[in-house]
Amino acid sequence: MSNDVQIDNMTFTFPDQRHSPVLSNVSMCVKKGEFVSLIGSSGSGKSTLFKLLAGLLEPTDGTIEIAGVPPGQRLGRVAYMPQKDLLLSWRTVMENCLLPSELAPRKQDKVKLRADIMAGLDRFGLSGYEHAYPDELSGGMKQRVALLRTLLTGGQLMLLDEPFGALDAMTKREMHRWLLELWESLGKTVLFITHDIEEALLLSDRIVLLTPGGRQLLDITVPLPRPRHSDMVYDPDLIQMRQRLEEQLHAKL
Incomplete structure (x- = not known):
């Protein structure tokens, strides 16, 4: 190894x-x-x-x-997740998960990226919450969204x-x-x-x-x-x- x-x-x-x-x-x-x-x-x-x-x-x-x-x-x-979830309160779950791609130096296929996020939300037990805002989520749900966003940075x-x-x-x-x-x-x-x-x-x-x-x-x-x-x-x-x-x-x- x-x-x-x-x-x-x-x-x-x-x-x-x-x-x-x-x-x-x-x-x-x-x-x-x-x-x-x-x-x-x-x-x-x-x-x-x-x-x-x-x-x-x-x-x-x-x-x-x-x-x-x-x-x-x-x-x-x-992929780095700091102590606080740092979800942006004015952005939906989907929009928060899209943030790493917006900051990345290379453009990504948005259709594929959204499909990957939807699959990730399903895997993380968050299916149906893509249009929710952070203040509509429990503490555990916020952490799962933050971790999914972290995973999407790749690496x-x-x-x-x-x-x-x-x-x-x-x-x-x-x-x-x-x-x-x-x-x-x-x-x-x-x-x-x-x-x-x-x-x-x-x-x-x-x-x-x-x-x-x-x-x-x-x-x-x-x-x-x-x-x-x-x-x-x-x-x-x-x-x-x-x-x-x-x-x-x-x-x-």
Whole structure:
């Protein structure tokens, strides 16, 4: 299995904060088709790492390589979903999903694109909502629209920054089930930011810990079998792993 993401000795510092790096000598490889979660306290550089991977920022030192993406051309080629859904309230679901194509450098076949969006809405359980506005949707439905829009940017790599952080527990559990089914069927590579250790264990192949100052301290393989399902949060093995990981986190921070 080839690497989809390769980060080597990467450091990032804002120009006006040269003595306080946000990320410091981070190295990471993510295999094609892996689901890897990043956890860590606020200020550990998780969202900044995503902005670097998406091409919104460039490293101060070190390198980022993403399979199939020419060096320095990550912007617009990586599917990136930030913390908030960022759906435009004055645009319908269809119009929001069309946004990536409007911003893309190359024009796309609009008839085919609309057909692809309709097929995606059906797959995401949103059939019949193409003319609805965001304020007519539930929180879980908004997140599904945002994720569909993210998928439409194309590319093998998906960056999901706490996509379910604002959802209630029952909706979050349903979204976990739905995301796992989607990931398993599409074979995408996913990097996922969360503060929820249980969520990270349920979804991930591996968990990477970042600490304040952007240092990478742990890279843990999750030995749970797949396919996964939400009832596994009650499994004694997962509970034991969560307790062990919480102890490791407290020891490292």
